[in-house]
Amino acid sequence: MLVKIPDVLSAGQLAKIRALLDAAEWVDGNVTSGAQAARAKRNDQLAPGSPEGKQAGEMVLDALQANPTFISAALPHRVYPPLFNRYSGGQNFGNHVDNAIRPLPGSDQRIRTDVSTTLFLCEPDEYDGGELIIDDTYGAHSVKLPAGHMVVYPSSSLHRVAPVTRGARIASFFWSQSMVRDDGERTLLFELDQSIQSLYRSQPESPEIVRLTGVYHNLIRRWSQV
Numbered sequence: 001m002l003v004k005i006p007d008v009l010s011a012g013q014l015a016k017i018r019a020l021l022d023a024a025e026w027v028d029g030n031v032t033s034g035a036q037a038a039r040a041k042r043n044d045q046l047a048p049g050s051p052e053g054k055q056a057g058e059m060v061l062d063a064l065q066a067n068p069t070f071i072s073a074a075l076p077h078r079v080y081p082p083l084f085n086r087y088s089g090g091q092n093f094g095n096h097v098d099n100a101i102r103p104l105p106g107s108d109q110r111i112r113t114d115v116s117t118t119l120f121l122c123e124p125d126e127y128d129g130g131e132l133i134i135d136d137t138y139g140a141h142s143v144k145l146p147a148g149h150m151v152v153y154p155s156s157s158l159h160r161v162a163p164v165t166r167g168a169r170i171a172s173f174f175w176s177q178s179m180v181r182d183d184g185e186r187t188l189l190f191e192l193d194q195s196i197q198s199l200y201r202s203q204p205e206s207p208e209i210v211r212l213t214g215v216y217h218n219l220i221r222r223w224s225q226v
């Protein structure tokens with residue numbers, strides 16, 4: 001399931017993150033790649049452990065926690081500390097699938113990547129190209145969103161970033177280990193949750209809300225790992 005989530009960041013949060021990133025040191029993006037991805041990856045990334053990256057990453061995590069659509073779509077158990085990348089001068093990221101397991105920086109724990117996320121930090125008219133293209137069984141989906149908007153998609157998907165031929169594309173990207181590992185189960189839970197929310201808005205007194213909410217939680221009880 002691919003979900004686009006608008007307005008994850010306010011204009012103020014966005015400006016603060018962009019200012020932090022402008023002041024930070026950027027390095028070759030291959031510092032965090034697996035071997036296959038490294039062959040495909042041509043971009044820059046914020047230096048790992050940089051104080052600006054840490055501060056900007058914490059702002060992204062706060063925004064995620066406040067976003068009910070992200071919680072409903074990803075059902076996050078653990079979120080990898082957000083990373084930041086930049087493509088310019090024809091840079092791109094060829095076809096790849098994200099590594100399944102990643103060590104969590106600064107700890108001896110690991111995360112299974114179930115859900116991948118790109119949070120766009122530039123407006124689409126600031127650069128040409130740079131579409132994130134995600135394959136699924138229904139074909140290829142090209143995603144290029146306004147600054148502050150985000151896309152989440154299954155980490156099992158083949159995906160790529162088209163060459164940026166003008167300007168620069170800056171984004172935050174990260175992975176979540178979901179409480180529900182299977183994308184099909186997560187999709188059903190997302191549909192059910194969104195329908196309950198919509199019913200709640202149109203018929204707040206409906207007794208069916210209680211029954212459907214019970215079904216939702218009982219499915220989570222069956223399918224989740226925490």
Ligand SMILES: O=C(O)CCC(=O)C(=O)O
Pocket residue numbers: 085093098118132159161171173
């Ligand atoms: O830049 C993006 O939108 C995606 C980056 C990506 O696919 C990755 O780093 O694995």
Ligand SMILES: [Fe+2]
Pocket residue numbers: 096097098116159
């Ligand atoms: Fe990727």
